[in-house]
Amino acid sequence: GAQGIGRAVVQSLMQSRAQVAVVDLNRSCGDQCKSELDSEFGADCSIFLQCDVTDADALTAAFQTTVDRFGHLDIVINNAGINEKNWEKTIQVNLTSVIKGTYLGLEHMSKEYGKGGGSIINVSSMAAFLHSPHQPVYTATKHGVIGFSRAMADASSLGGYGVRINVLCPAFVDTPLLLSVEHEDNMGKFVKFKDDFKKSMNHFGVLKPSLIADGMMMLITDDTIHGAVMKITCSKGIHFHTYEPMST
Ligand SMILES: NC(=O)C1=CN([C@@H]2O[C@H](COP(=O)(O)OP(=O)(O)OC[C@H]3O[C@@H](n4cnc5c(N)ncnc54)[C@H](O)[C@@H]3O)[C@@H](O)[C@H]2O)C=CC1
């Protein structure tokens, strides 16, 4: 992502000397991000690829271009997300593309395909734990991201893929997406609940994107974390959801 949480994560990755492909639909935002990265880190360390993640062929090509440019792939972050007006599009961006991005990540990183392993992080939301009347389909997609990612993490363990798969669930974060709740274009008929949404935001507080980047870097660098669901909230900071073990 070229803005919001994605932009903060790119900054942290590049400060850690990673080479990064920034994939985003928004060309002007992507060009601006690329030019900022070039000034700070040099032009060779990043590429911007304009891509609609719901276009399966374009997403496949973006992965291939990245591998062609940098030689291999180690980390995939499926971060693109939208809100709610067009519910079918919301599912395509927030869930279908995360699944597609995970499968493409495995094609390029899994030991099953003779590759060297890696790390995938799928971005969900605290909305998956505290369902929201303002965003029923958004909420459903974020539940879906958690279920899919946990199951895939188990598949990776059983299949010896060598790819860690984790989920990151932020509470409210100060990004352009948060401002979209004011607009009918994004929220559809649920825009009439915007005062209630803002009340919830004031109650829970709003996080800085840099804290989400810190959580993301922990998931990337700690190779003991696999199949985990990280939550980031104002009240508890960075922490992990705990699940009851399955009973017999
Ligand atoms: N901001 C918040 O309060 C929270 C955000 N999240 C999640 O974090 C992720 C990032 O969100 P933010 O940075 O806040 O949003 P944002 O709107 O600031 O950034 C999202 C980026 O995704 C890009 N994008 C949207 N549709 C795309 C598509 N079809 N193909 C390619 N790129 C596309 C946008 O151009 C934008 O640059 C999302 O998955 C969101 O659901 C989760 C919890 C809270």
Ligand SMILES: CCCCCC(=O)/C=C/C=C\C=C\C=C\[C@@H](O)[C@@H](O)CCCC(=O)O
């Ligand atoms: C318009 C799109 C913006 C998207 C907003 C979004 O995805 C979600 C926000 C969700 C809710 C935040 C809730 C925070 C709650 C915590 O502060 C805490 O009280 C929850 C306790 C549970 C825990 O384990 O931390």
